[in-house]
Amino acid sequence: MVNVRSFVFSPFSENTYVLSDETGEAVVIDPGCYTQAEKEELRNYIQSSGLTVKAILLTHAHLDHVFGAAYVARTFGVEIYMHPLEKPILADFETRCKLWNIPGCEPVEAQHYLEEGDIFSFGNTVLSIVHVPGHAPGHVAFICEPERWVVSGDCLFYRSIGRTDLPMGDYDTLIRSIRTKLFPLPDDYTVYAGHMQPTTIGEEKKLNPFLQS
Ligand SMILES: [Zn+2]
DSSP: OOEEEEEEETTTTEEEEEEEOTTSEEEEESOOOOSHHHHHHHHHHHHHTTOEEEEEEOSOOOHHHHTTHHHHHHHHTOOEEEOGGGHHHHHTHHHHHHHTTOOOOOOOOOOEEOOTTOEEEETTEEEEEEEOOSSSTTOEEEEETTTTEEEEETSEETTEEOOOOSTTOOHHHHHHHIIIIITTSOTTOEEEESBSOOEEHHHHHHHOGGGOO
């Protein structure tokens, strides 16, 4: 059984997820902790739960999803996995922090790459990787079939979708990603998004204003 623990971090209200299972192994998805208090909150949760962090997984490399990546990597001695098409986005992290006037951003580097069709395992848990570009070029979602959920990042939200006006975003590509990669999942799958509350595939098929027709 996978425990999905979410945190809401930074002025961007970004959802950071810690996934762990009965083995005590864990991964951190999109560590967006920015302030010292947020970093300590995440660390305290991991340490007090007795978890062993195995990796950092990124749905994509926008700044609000990687504010805490260098901190988590250093604190737990783990490496970062993302899709190779996020390289230019991650390389731009410090520049964009300056642009947004956000001080204290530590450079982040990925060591491993994930592509469509890959699986990522930790403990007894297996995640399938699907490539869902549109919000960002190398955006991926993490699907846990036995537990019937998907971590969708900034692709699909509760009654909304990711913005596509950022560099390398594309609206039609995003809609196609959702329709061809996420909507084929069964209706009862929970969607853990990069912002806002969880939803389900079935609810978004029926009620998401961007995906009617
Ligand atoms: Zn984003």
